[in-house]
């Protein structure tokens with residue numbers, strides 16, 4: 818794409834003329850990532866004498882493997898030959914605490930259902946921080 822972009826830029830700077838310029842991403846099927854870009858350029862004042870092109874730029878880059886369906890790209894050298902195991906991101910533990918009793922529970926605890934909505938608050942963060950604030954772990958669900 819760059820040579821054409823430079824061509825247009827030089828032309829506009831040198832002549833002060835206008836260039837009709839359009840870049841249309843083209844993707845195949847349901848792909849998230851465009852397979853390429855249709856670039857069209859046409860200089861207005863001299864009816865295309867200066868700039869007149871219609872090119873299709875493939876969305877490829879040397880040394881990069883692009884998955885057009887997902888938009889993900891990897892360096893070809895680092896492309897895994899076999900699927901690597903995905904480690905799920907460690908989730909912040911979340912708790913439900915009761916303002917009134919100052920106890921906190923696992924969200925799955927059966928006592929959570931008994932907490933009045935006005936006393937109940939969901940919390941995501943560390944257990945230690947809750948204890949520092951004076952909350953006591955529930956004896957039933959042992960969060």
Ligand SMILES: [Zn+2]
Pocket residue numbers: 921922923926927928929955956957958959
């Ligand atoms: Zn509990």
